[in-house]
Amino acid sequence: DVKVTQSSRYLVKRTGEKVFLECVQDMDHENMFWYRQDPGLGLRLIYFSYDVKMKEKGDIPEGYSVSREKKERFSLILESASTNQTSMYLCASTFGLGDSSGNTIYFGEGSWLTVV
Amino acid sequence: AQKITQTQPGMFVQEKEAVTLDCTYDTSDQSYGLFWYKQPSSGEMIFLIYQGSYDEQNATEGRYSLNFQKARKSANLVISASQLGDSAMYFCAMFLWGYGGSQGNLIFGKGTKLSVKP
Numbered sequence: 001d002v003k004v005t006q007s008s009r010y011l012v013k014r015t016g017e018k019v020f021l022e023c024v025q026d027m028d029h030e031n032m033f034w035y036r037q038d039p040g041l042g043l044r045l046i047y048f049s050y051d052v053k054m055k056e057k058g059d060i061p062e063g064y065s066v067s068r069e070k071k072e073r074f075s076l077i078l079e080s081a082s083t084n085q086t087s088m089y090l091c092a093s094t095f096g097l098g099d100s101s102g103n104t105i106y107f108g109e110g111s112w113l114t115v116v
Numbered sequence: 117a118q119k120i121t122q123t124q125p126g127m128f129v130q131e132k133e134a135v136t137l138d139c140t141y142d143t144s145d146q147s148y149g150l151f152w153y154k155q156p157s158s159g160e161m162i163f164l165i166y167q168g169s170y171d172e173q174n175a176t177e178g179r180y181s182l183n184f185q186k187a188r189k190s191a192n193l194v195i196s197a198s199q200l201g202d203s204a205m206y207f208c209a210m211f212l213w214g215y216g217g218s219q220g221n222l223i224f225g226k227g228t229k230l231s232v233k234p
Contacts, residue, residue, distance in 0.1 A: 031220045040125070042207060042226035050220030059223075088159070094211065094222065105151060105211070105222065107161040 003027075006091050006108035013115050019078040021111050023091030029106070031094045032074035033058075034066060036087040037110075043090060049074055081115045088112050118143045120208050122225035129198045130233050136183070137193040137228045139208030148212050150191040152182065155205040155227075164206075167191060195230075203232045 007022035035043040045058030047066040067075045091108040119142040129135040152164040175182040183192040212221045
């Protein structure tokens with residue numbers, strides 16, 4: 001079974017803290033993504049990566065950074081957490097370029113972050 | 117700019133009836149894939165159906181079919197014979213295969229909340 005594992009399901013952090021959210025996949029996927037999901041706003045892309053050490057900004061990168069030192073791991077970093085970053089964070093991965101037929105995306109279970 | 121638009125924030129359907137959830141997309145890329153995902157209240161993302169941009173036939177998966185109209189850039193999801201368990205959020209998404217500077221981008225719409233009435 002393909003697995004995308006997010007390190008923490010529920011976190012509570014203080015304003016100004018540095019926060020690390022880890023995502024690991026076991027299917028050798030090239031592409032990995034970080035989203036935040038808020039009611040009425042759907043899934044908004046923060047950052048994505050199509051290869052090791054490669055990263056691209058999504059729609060809402062401000063206040064976040066990412067790291068992809070190994071193919072299987074994609075980390076989301078909140079340099080200085082703020083209350084408006086309270087949200088559910090979702091990691092996803094998928095295969096890279098090539099035959100697009102039958103492709104699918106695999107999701108982690110989500111990480112609920114509360115910043116107080 | 118790449119974009120997915122779902123214009124129906126919420127919809128109701130009677131059990132056993134068919135329902136269409138709208139999705140339009142915007143991209144200048146030629147190679148892309150379109151997905152529909154279901155998210156029940158438990159939060160997990162459940163894959164429903166996939167359509168590649170070069171696929172000439174509309175995709176079908178059981179009670180789900182994707183009405184793909186490439187010229188109009190629409191990828192509507194049709195659910196036939198709705199069931200109570202279909203009540204959930206539904207997301208349309210587009211993956212860009214990377215020709216034209218959008219390598220590996222995967223974007224979602226805001227979602228449609230479907231409620232099935234008994």
